[in-house]
Structures are given as structure tokens and as C-alpha cells.
Amino acid sequence: MNLTSVGIIYRKELIDALRDRRTIISTIVLPILMFPLLTLGFGLVAQKSMQKMEREGSTIMLLGETNAPALARTIRQTDGLRVVAPSEDYVVLISEKKLRAAVEFPPNFEQETRMTSDKPPQVKIYNFEGETRSQVAVRNVQKVFDDYRKQLVAERLAESGLTKDVLKPFATREENVAAPEKVGGNVIGGLFPYLIIFLCFMGSLAPAIDLTAGEKERGTIETILASPASRLDLVVGKFLLVFTASIVTAVVSLASFALTFSLPFLVAREFAKRNQLPFDISVSGVASVFLMMLPLAVMFAAVLMAIGLYSKTTKEAHSYASPLMLLVLMPAMAAMVPGFDLNATLALIPVLNVSLVSKEVLTGNYPWLLILLVFASSWGYAAGALSLAVSAFERESVLFRT
Amino acid sequence: MIEATNLTKVFRDRKGGDIRAVHGISFRCQPGQIYGLLGANGAGKTTALRLLATILRPTNGTARVAGFDIREQPEKVRANVGFLSTATALYGRLTARETVEYFGRLNGLNGDKLRRRTEELFALLGINEFADRRCDKLSTGMKQKISIARTLVHDPPVMIFDEPTLGLDVMAARTIVGFIRDCRSRGKTVIFSSHVMSEVQKLCDYIGIIHEGRLLAGGSLAELRQRTRQADLEEIFVQTVEAAP
Ligand SMILES: Nc1ncnc2c1ncn2[C@@H]1O[C@H](COP(=O)(O)OP(=O)(O)O)[C@@H](O)[C@H]1O
Numbered sequence A: 001m002n003l004t005s006v007g008i009i010y011r012k013e014l015i016d017a018l019r020d021r022r023t024i025i026s027t028i029v030l031p032i033l034m035f036p037l038l039t040l041g042f043g044l045v046a047q048k049s050m051q052k053m054e055r056e057g058s059t060i061m062l063l064g065e066t067n068a069p070a071l072a073r074t075i076r077q078t079d080g081l082r083v084v085a086p087s088e089d090y091v092v093l094i095s096e097k098k099l100r101a102a103v104e105f106p107p108n109f110e111q112e113t114r115m116t117s118d119k120p121p122q123v124k125i126y127n128f129e130g131e132t133r134s135q136v137a138v139r140n141v142q143k144v145f146d147d148y149r150k151q152l153v154a155e156r157l158a159e160s161g162l163t164k165d166v167l168k169p170f171a172t173r174e175e176n177v178a179a180p181e182k183v184g185g186n187v188i189g190g191l192f193p194y195l196i197i198f199l200c201f202m203g204s205l206a207p208a209i210d211l212t213a214g215e216k217e218r219g220t221i222e223t224i225l226a227s228p229a230s231r232l233d234l235v236v237g238k239f240l241l242v243f244t245a246s247i248v249t250a251v252v253s254l255a256s257f258a259l260t261f262s263l264p265f266l267v268a269r270e271f272a273k274r275n276q277l278p279f280d281i282s283v284s285g286v287a288s289v290f291l292m293m294l295p296l297a298v299m300f301a302a303v304l305m306a307i308g309l310y311s312k313t314t315k316e317a318h319s320y321a322s323p324l325m326l327l328v329l330m331p332a333m334a335a336m337v338p339g340f341d342l343n344a345t346l347a348l349i350p351v352l353n354v355s356l357v358s359k360e361v362l363t364g365n366y367p368w369l370l371i372l373l374v375f376a377s378s379w380g381y382a383a384g385a386l387s388l389a390v391s392a393f394e395r396e397s398v399l400f401r402t
Numbered sequence B: 001m002i003e004a005t006n007l008t009k010v011f012r013d014r015k016g017g018d019i020r021a022v023h024g025i026s027f028r029c030q031p032g033q034i035y036g037l038l039g040a041n042g043a044g045k046t047t048a049l050r051l052l053a054t055i056l057r058p059t060n061g062t063a064r065v066a067g068f069d070i071r072e073q074p075e076k077v078r079a080n081v082g083f084l085s086t087a088t089a090l091y092g093r094l095t096a097r098e099t100v101e102y103f104g105r106l107n108g109l110n111g112d113k114l115r116r117r118t119e120e121l122f123a124l125l126g127i128n129e130f131a132d133r134r135c136d137k138l139s140t141g142m143k144q145k146i147s148i149a150r151t152l153v154h155d156p157p158v159m160i161f162d163e164p165t166l167g168l169d170v171m172a173a174r175t176i177v178g179f180i181r182d183c184r185s186r187g188k189t190v191i192f193s194s195h196v197m198s199e200v201q202k203l204c205d206y207i208g209i210i211h212e213g214r215l216l217a218g219g220s221l222a223e224l225r226q227r228t229r230q231a232d233l234e235e236i237f238v239q240t241v242e243a244a245p
């Protein structure tokens, strides 16, 4: 290998890539915009529907209202509940989401609640199980009933000469003892590596194919093969550029991610706080994840280049790369499954090992032996992929496939 | 100087069968001369020239190009060869200057020497007006000139042209033909392939007739005329091919 000529080739490919709109969009523009847009978009949608719900309130129906006049009055005065006139077709209305819930009072409900009996009266709350807005209505109605129940209990206790303390012989209290980053890591630990792996792959996709199948398609492959540069120099120079694109994508998306969630003036931060999503991740955790990504980026770049070299056109190359993307995303996604944790066997599975180890590292765990195993195996895969790309470039039957 | 001995290239087809694209070709091409490889489509011209330019490796036999063996020192061979064909396109996103400088650098030129060589070629070929425009924004004729500058940047003693005028309009084709003559008068060894009889007749000092991978006949036009007792190159070609087993 001649380092001077590798450098010359790298420099040329860099100029070329910087002028390729598709490469710029996928390596720089997309990863910058991804996190702000995702969070802002998500936040906005959530906020909008929340406001809408608050403004409109939940429409509910009271059946047998005369059996509970006092309670009915309280319900009518409750914010967020809008009572409509009773009708027979409440089941249909709830199913069609025109009505959120219907409350049915049994005969003589309020009178019976004043008496003790071994068979207390029962209120039915008809609802749409699993439908968010129906559940909100149910929760609001239950709150009214809770208050009423407490009031009745207090009255009964007073009649028997007892205080409320009698109902509470002891108390419990939960306290978080894990560092905040561990809590944050748990929530984001699965999602974060998934996104970075995805972006790393996407970042190398366009240049890997453009620099290989693109050269075949545009007929420049013979031009460059006729130059004194050796095939090894060519493939290494090209690989380095694709690898650069992959790393740039990862760095840019990390920076965008960090800024989106840490700049106080961004809505996303407020949103995260309001919804109590812990987004604090340690700098050392992020740096470790980045180190773990390096062999993965090498492997992606090399595999995609091998595919591009084999393909006759960029279209053919993209058609091979798309199913590969699923193959990469599935193990990356698996890391998001709670309780699916790293072990020695999983440490040998490419992509999955890096996403699982990232989850550990982001939650502040450093299982050194497993980390070493993941690092070694993923560098092994990277080296294998790279030698595949090099040998593809040296094979006439691949470069001049008919 | 080009000296091919028993040059052979066998491809595998999809069913695993053999395609003998080039079959035991031997010939010699001297400096200051143009050797024309004349053959129909699929005769093996491109494959033969790719072997000489070390873009493909021979299955059998070998060749010496500019004093280097194509098997032993392919990089040295390429450093002494300018290769131009209709399949050698330019990088569309690079400018003319960047293109020529890129190939100059790959050939070991740099600094002042590279700049001087580029200026010299640009002046000679009239590239200066569009030197800093991207290649994909240029006309075919302009691209042709840049391709010529690209093959000449390292001033190679051997030039290989594979059907260089294929698909070009009259003016662009004339530029190329003029350029090939120019190479000869500068004492370069030139090999050139074509299926156009008139072009070969006009340009070449030596003619090799290639058919189904085999070199059926070789010599100057006068020698071929004498041997076949035909005056017209087309008649010579048809007679030679029909006489083949
Ligand atoms: N890379 C390749 N793989 C398989 N067969 C090939 C390859 N290149 C050329 N051939 C075959 O070799 C023969 C000679 O082709 P070629 O050298 O391109 O001829 P020409 O340039 O004279 O038209 C043809 O039959 C062609 O199909």
C-alpha cells in the first residue's frame, strides 16, 4: 500500500462527495434535523391534543341521574367533564367515540350509600377500554366518586366517634437511590444506540454506493483502473472516505441530540421535564458508545462497499442494501426491549452486541469482560468485512460483472 | 514498444462455460508507429487492450509494455501508458483542472511540475476557457479534450486507444484522430482498435485483423494487399475472416 496515493484518492473522493447533494443530505443535513424535528414534532402533537382535550372536555352521559342528584350536580360542575342528555344508544355512541363514558346509577343510590349493608350499591361506568380519551373521562369520573367516598367514610367515622387516623396504621415511601444518569440511561439507553446505529448506517449508505456502483454506472471505473494507483490504494482511499462519512454522521447526530435535549431554551427540554422523562446521560457514557460504534462504522462502510462493487448500477446496489437495513435495525431495536441484557453469547452477535453494550454503558454499568468481548468481536467482524471489500475490488469477475 | 506473446484471456460465463475472448495473440508494435486492431463487435479488441493496460489479468501468455511485464509490474506498466476509450468517462463533479491534476498526482507529479504540465496541456488543447467548470456541465467535445489531457498528463511513451471515436460526432472524432497522429509524430508507441475500415486504413502503419479472439493476419496495408491480392481493406478483412477455420 502506498500512503501517498491513498491520500490523493481520499482527497479526490472527499471533494467529489462534498459536491454530491445526496451524500450531504444523508450525512449532515438529515442527522442535524432528525432529533429537533422528532422531539419538537412529538412535543407539539402531544401538546396540541392535550389542549384540545382540556378545551373540549370529555362528553359523558348520566343514566338514572335522579337516583343521585347531589353527585350528578358535582359531576356537572367538574372541569373537563361535559354531561350530555341521556339516551338509549350510549353503547353505540361510546363505540363510535362520540361519547367517552356513561355512568349508570342504580335506583335509590344516594339513599343506600347513607346506610351500611353487606351488599353496597354499585355504579357502572361504561367505557371504551384502551381508548385514551375514554380512559381520561373514566379517571375524572372516578375522582369525583373517590371524593364522595372519602366524604362518606369521614361521616361514618365521626358517627362512631373515630378519627381518620384509624384507617392508616402505617405509611410507605419510595425513594430513588440510583444516580440520575442510571435512571436516564434506562429510559434512553435502548433508544439512543438504536438511533446512532441507524444513522451510522445511513451515513455510509449513499457514499459507499456512489463510490463503487456509481463509478461503474458513470463509466469512470476504467478510467481510474488505468491509472498507476494500485487497486488496494483505491479501495482503501474509498473506504476511508465512506468511513469518514459514517463517523461524521454519528458525530453530527450526537451533537444534535445533545443540543436538542440540553439547551434550556429549546422546547424539547421543557417537554422532557414536564413529562418527567429523564434525559440526563453522562459524557463518559456517550464517549464510550462512540468508541463502540467505530468498529460498527468500519463494518457498515466495508459491507456496503462490497455490495456496491458487486452491483452494476446504483439502483441494483440500493435494492440489496434495503433488506440489509432491516437486518441491521432489528438487532439494534432489540436493545430497547426491557430486560433483554448482554451476555457472553450475545456479545458475539454483530450489531446486537454493540447496541446491548451501549445500553449497559449508558446506564453507568461497565461489565469490563463483556465490553472487551464485544469490542474484540466487532473489530473481528469489521476486519472481515474490510477484507471482503478489498478482495471484491481485486476480483475481475466482480468489477467487470456481465 | 509493445510485445505481446501468446496473450490469452478466458472468461467464465454464467453457466460456468469458457469464453475465449482473446486466444493466443502475439504481435509487436514499435515506437513512432500506429498499430490498428481491426475486428467486428465481440472480436476481443477491448479485452486485448484491457490486458495491455493491466485493467485485466491474462489467463495465459504475457506482454511487455514500455519494457515492463504486464503480469510482473502492472503498476509500472500503467505509469507508462495512456489509456483512452469510450468507456473511460470523466468524474462529473470535478472540474477540468481537478481532473487533470488528480491523474497527474496519481502519476507522481506535484507542486510546480504538475502546475506547469497542466498549463501546458490546457494551452495546447484549448481547455483554458472551461478549466474551472465541472465536467458534467461541458459538451462532448470539451470532455474529449479533457480526457486527452488526462491521458497525456504523465507524458506516457505508450498510448492505447479502444475505439476512441465510437459515438462521437464528426468534429469530436477529428480531434481524436488528429491527436492520435500527433502521438505518432512525437515518437510514441500507439495501439488503436476500431471496426471502421476507413479509419484504420487512414491511420495505421500496421494492421492486425482480430476475429473470435484470434489474430488472423498482421502487417502493413501493402503487405496485406499483396498477401490477399485485394486492394480494399474491407475486401481484405472479409477474405481473411472467411478463410478462418
Ligand atoms: N467481463 C467479461 N465477462 C465475460 N465475458 C466477457 C467479458 N468481457 C467481454 N466478454 C466477452 O468476450 C468477447 C470479446 O469481447 P470484447 O473484448 O468486448 O470485444 P470487442 O471489444 O472486440 O467488441 C465477447 O464475446 C464478450 O461477450
Ligand SMILES: [Mg+2]
Pocket (backbone or CB within 6 Å): B045, B046, B047, B163
Ligand atoms: Mg469493444
